[in-house]
Amino acid sequence: MSDPVSVTPAARAADTLLRSCGGRQMLLRMPAPAIAGDLTEQLGIATPRFQNIPLAPVVFRKARAVVSEVRPARWELLVSATAVQGVVTSLGYASASVLFHDAAGVLLDDELLEITSATAEQVFGQPYAYRLVLVAPVADKN
């Protein structure tokens, strides 16, 4: 069976580097598609179902979170482009940016972190990793 995801040499090298730096797994929490014509979801009566999609390898760019008095703790995560492209293809998303935009957050060690930005790290126009900026949950911000 052929792999539908094309892996560039840079992405393969990045995967090796991520694994050698202690690459771990994260869970991308995705909401189920909205039900057409269902007013209860628009009114907040019904909530969508969520599915947690594993992505690996990922590493924290810095071991410690960026902390300040006025802002919530912030982490940066490097995610394998190979893994992201696999999820984009299997779920039928147009691009990785749409995938991360639609995600409800990232589950790491049973804590749901909010994605504030997702940037592709590229070589010759091909992404080899994605940099996610994550912040602590809303309840922990104060």
Added chain:
Amino acid sequence: MQNAKDTFYTMLQSRLAAVNPSRTIVVRGTVRPGLLVEENELPSAPPPTDCFRLCWTKLQLVSTSPLPLVAMECSIAYATAGSAGNAAMDRGRMLAAMDGELFAALSVEPRSAPKLNYSGAGVGVAPTALSTSVFWADPVFGPVIVNEERLERTATVQVYAYREAGEL
């Protein structure tokens, strides 16, 4: 006052869709008319453009009769960055179009709607009609805020409803 909030939202959504059926948004893969209630959606940053975002801000008890009258302030925010085909040079016209659509939807008679209870509603199940109506005042349009390439405006509307017996 959740029933009044739900009724006002569904009323405004249907009126805006009648004024401009082509103003739509895609929420989790589904196309909807271009109005959403922020508190009912998943957090999203940055907020979507070219649609109306409804937010309930203030609540005041106007009269304490056996049928109390409650005033709620509804804040409707909207923004546009223009269209890419016109190099965003039409963003002023697009904001003016949204101003006009909102004004048309809120100023058309009647300025009231029968209050409905959506708690038991669903796909194919109609909401329950209550005894009183929801009514509203003229919208007040705030100044245009220039946020980089985006033009943003917030309009506020006072929405009134009677709190019926048994209503939360």
